[in-house]
Amino acid sequence: MKSKKVLAMGLAGVMAFGMVGCSTPGSETTAAAGDTTTAAASAETTAAAGDSTTAAATENTSGLKVFRYATATDPTSLDSCKGNSVADNEVNHLIQEGLVRNNCGEIAPGLAESWEVSDDGLTYTFHLRDAKWSDGQAITSQDFLYAFQRLADPATAAPYAWILDGRVKNGGDVIGGKKPVSELGVSAPDDKTFVVELEYAQGYFLSLLGSVCEFTPQRQDIVEKYGTDYAASADKMMTYGPFTLTSSSNRQYVFEKNQDYWDADSINFDRIEMSVIETGDTQLAMYESGELDYVAVPTAQVPNYDDQDNEYMTGALDWVYINSQAEYVSNANFRLALNYAIDRETYNMLANSGTYTAWGNPVMPAVDGINATYGEEFQPDGYPINGDLTKAQEYLQAAMGEMGISDPSEITVEFTTTDAETNKKIAEVLQEMWQNNLGINVEIRQVTYAEIFGNVFPQHDYMVGYGGWAPDYADPYTYLELFMSENVYNYSQYSNTAFDDLMKQSTTITDAKTRLETLAQAEQLLLDDGAVVPLQVRTTHYLMDDDVTGVGFYFIGYNIDLVYGDCAPTA
Amino acid sequence: MAKYIVKRVLAAIATLFVLVTVVFFLVRLMPGEPFTNPKLTPEVAANMRSYYGFDKPLIEQYGTYINNLLHGNFGYSMKYTNKTVNSIIAETFPFSADLGIRALVMAISFGIVLGSLAALNRGKKLDFVCVIVAILGTSIPDFIMGCVLQYFFGIKWGLLPVAQYKGFSYTILPATALAFYTLASVSKLMRSSMLEVVQQDYIKTAKAKGLSKFRITWKHQLRNAIMPVITMLGPTVASVLTGTFVIESIFAIPGMGKYYVESVSNNDYAMILGMTVFYGFFLVFCNLIVDVAYGFVDPRVRIGKK
Numbered sequence: 001m002k003s004k005k006v007l008a009m010g011l012a013g014v015m016a017f018g019m020v021g022c023s024t025p026g027s028e029t030t031a032a033a034g035d036t037t038t039a040a041a042s043a044e045t046t047a048a049a050g051d052s053t054t055a056a057a058t059e060n061t062s063g064l065k066v067f068r069y070a071t072a073t074d075p076t077s078l079d080s081c082k083g084n085s086v087a088d089n090e091v092n093h094l095i096q097e098g099l100v101r102n103n104c105g106e107i108a109p110g111l112a113e114s115w116e117v118s119d120d121g122l123t124y125t126f127h128l129r130d131a132k133w134s135d136g137q138a139i140t141s142q143d144f145l146y147a148f149q150r151l152a153d154p155a156t157a158a159p160y161a162w163i164l165d166g167r168v169k170n171g172g173d174v175i176g177g178k179k180p181v182s183e184l185g186v187s188a189p190d191d192k193t194f195v196v197e198l199e200y201a202q203g204y205f206l207s208l209l210g211s212v213c214e215f216t217p218q219r220q221d222i223v224e225k226y227g228t229d230y231a232a233s234a235d236k237m238m239t240y241g242p243f244t245l246t247s248s249s250n251r252q253y254v255f256e257k258n259q260d261y262w263d264a265d266s267i268n269f270d271r272i273e274m275s276v277i278e279t280g281d282t283q284l285a286m287y288e289s290g291e292l293d294y295v296a297v298p299t300a301q302v303p304n305y306d307d308q309d310n311e312y313m314t315g316a317l318d319w320v321y322i323n324s325q326a327e328y329v330s331n332a333n334f335r336l337a338l339n340y341a342i343d344r345e346t347y348n349m350l351a352n353s354g355t356y357t358a359w360g361n362p363v364m365p366a367v368d369g370i371n372a373t374y375g376e377e378f379q380p381d382g383y384p385i386n387g388d389l390t391k392a393q394e395y396l397q398a399a400m401g402e403m404g405i406s407d408p409s410e411i412t413v414e415f416t417t418t419d420a421e422t423n424k425k426i427a428e429v430l431q432e433m434w435q436n437n438l439g440i441n442v443e444i445r446q447v448t449y450a451e452i453f454g455n456v457f458p459q460h461d462y463m464v465g466y467g468g469w470a471p472d473y474a475d476p477y478t479y480l481e482l483f484m485s486e487n488v489y490n491y492s493q494y495s496n497t498a499f500d501d502l503m504k505q506s507t508t509i510t511d512a513k514t515r516l517e518t519l520a521q522a523e524q525l526l527l528d529d530g531a532v533v534p535l536q537v538r539t540t541h542y543l544m545d546d547d548v549t550g551v552g553f554y555f556i557g558y559n560i561d562l563v564y565g566d567c568a569p570t571a
Numbered sequence: 572m573a574k575y576i577v578k579r580v581l582a583a584i585a586t587l588f589v590l591v592t593v594v595f596f597l598v599r600l601m602p603g604e605p606f607t608n609p610k611l612t613p614e615v616a617a618n619m620r621s622y623y624g625f626d627k628p629l630i631e632q633y634g635t636y637i638n639n640l641l642h643g644n645f646g647y648s649m650k651y652t653n654k655t656v657n658s659i660i661a662e663t664f665p666f667s668a669d670l671g672i673r674a675l676v677m678a679i680s681f682g683i684v685l686g687s688l689a690a691l692n693r694g695k696k697l698d699f700v701c702v703i704v705a706i707l708g709t710s711i712p713d714f715i716m717g718c719v720l721q722y723f724f725g726i727k728w729g730l731l732p733v734a735q736y737k738g739f740s741y742t743i744l745p746a747t748a749l750a751f752y753t754l755a756s757v758s759k760l761m762r763s764s765m766l767e768v769v770q771q772d773y774i775k776t777a778k779a780k781g782l783s784k785f786r787i788t789w790k791h792q793l794r795n796a797i798m799p800v801i802t803m804l805g806p807t808v809a810s811v812l813t814g815t816f817v818i819e820s821i822f823a824i825p826g827m828g829k830y831y832v833e834s835v836s837n838n839d840y841a842m843i844l845g846m847t848v849f850y851g852f853f854l855v856f857c858n859l860i861v862d863v864a865y866g867f868v869d870p871r872v873r874i875g876k877k
Binding site for chain 1: 601602603604606607608609610611612613614615618619621622623647650651652653654655658662666718721722725726729732733734735736820821822823825829836837838
């Protein structure tokens, strides 16, 4: 009898422990990681209450301007050299600063107060301002030199290192291990001056420097102190920027205003909380219940928020790659028939619930022009958004004549896509349009994501396939270069000497207008040749609280720019 | 008894070794490779391969891996470049385990009570209710359960937090959603097991001896009927505690589930291996506990296994 009592009491104890006794795992970490007074105060409250339910609420934010939002993907690395995704750039955009800041397309001084560009556009000389790392040590040109060289160093194995290849002098050779890192075209003549030499003139170079995280300075002693664990968490790194990352644990990133930032007067948010929540519907539910101030609306939900949401383009352009060496699609007229046979608007409604922007050009229109966007000033007309069946038939007949085929049903096109549900839908809609409008056969082949970018596209083991491109800088060149004969990403195996010549010519032109005109001519050649089947520009629909202002959106590097955001203080 | 335990432990170690070896070579057979970012140039990809040691012969990599493993080191993730698999497990497992323990306590206690009550009231209303709960629990997928709970309790009535895991009130919905399936299967198993035991001769003997109904149920029926439930608990505990992707994802709980599922689609070799070995270790450990518990609860087991 006695043993049973003990058992019963033990069981009750276990239940109590399981149900209420222990606080949830996150509570200690949050408190430990924060070093500000607010965090410390909350830790005490949490401990005293014995239940961390109120952890978030007791974080004394009253009177502070707090912005809370969610992203769907974890940052892959907090190490600015190893960053490789939009999430990485967004975090770094808040906590770091490069030579210049790209504020949604406006280039503003960053750690460089001023700079000069040589007449040939090949040499950039930056003059640094007085700024200090969080431990008080001055930020010098050595820190930039170290970061650039570390990015290129093969031993670092930085995924984004290729951005230097062909752009910064000797970049490709250093990455390929053919030259030592000291040969990279960067130098620090004195503590306040940093010089970058380019392979060719790149009008977009400042815009690139200001929007991705790889070009922010790093402290050699700190990187070496932590070795491979550098930036594994917020406390194993050193940064300097508008905000300081105070906690990165449990998939929640907390940023607090850096009072020592040189432009601290322009920064309004006291605190930013970014939670990683991969389910879009959960994010939306949290926004609806007032736990978030901003949310990206999941694709399927967009029709429910017709009048309340806003949208921005993420820059990613989706298209159907055409392997120009494969059967049937090697014929330019046939490629044009494929392009004209699609009603892109209907396609977008069917495949993406109309959330993206249907688009018929291989270049996204929002990239930089001179006074306005490239789309407004230079871009040639693309394929008609609603298609043109008469033209499609003309091109098809011409193609069949050239190929010696009398019946379109003799043609079978294999469409490769990934096994993601959304991509399957896209393939099926296009299959239907091509089969109905051209009378050809389309077969869908599904492979994994790893296969399509690991084997299928690089080894040209496909006929047509769904893919796309996210821009690396706000210039048409970032899309167009994919179709140059020698480009490693030329999955299309597209080869056109006239196109290559125009592209190479554009790199020698220092006059911005002539240069963009040349690129527009190159784009026209791609359109005439049907080199690719453009489909859509990715568009994100979002909801934001009314009291929030100053939040920007951009399509290079980062998507959301919170640096100059403002909102009403927490009650 | 000691001999029995030693035997079980040795078998467990051998199982783990086979698991590690098979998974190590299997992941290499997956199509594609870990560095599938469409923007990697061949030079950069080569640098990354040599950074992670993939340029060495496979057998050498295997040796290195086993050596690291013996030192408790799972290596670096290839997707989250600065994080070790150990640190990711250390950060996420407490959440999964915390949620799992809450769900298990709920599932097992209610499941056993419900199943026993159903069996004792066979054919009556209470039995009917229990059967319905069991059918619903086993047929409604947990993601639907999670969404329904989240919608009503979180959004519509605003009684409980919608998502995240910051305190007791946050744990109720996900733990309930997660517990439901296990609760239903435990109660189903308990019910049928109780009904089976009641037919046994020793129950008749006990009745013939004139024992009280309570004593028969408590001492003879329940204790014998609980055996199949214990068998089931080993793997259930392991899978519930190491994270459930769907529930964690719906309720935005920073647990292990996401990393496990995602590692496979990312071809993140170190992460797949680390997660599988950790899960495997846990599963083997739970089964070991069950085996040993058997030995204590049921003397026939340890005698029979000699």
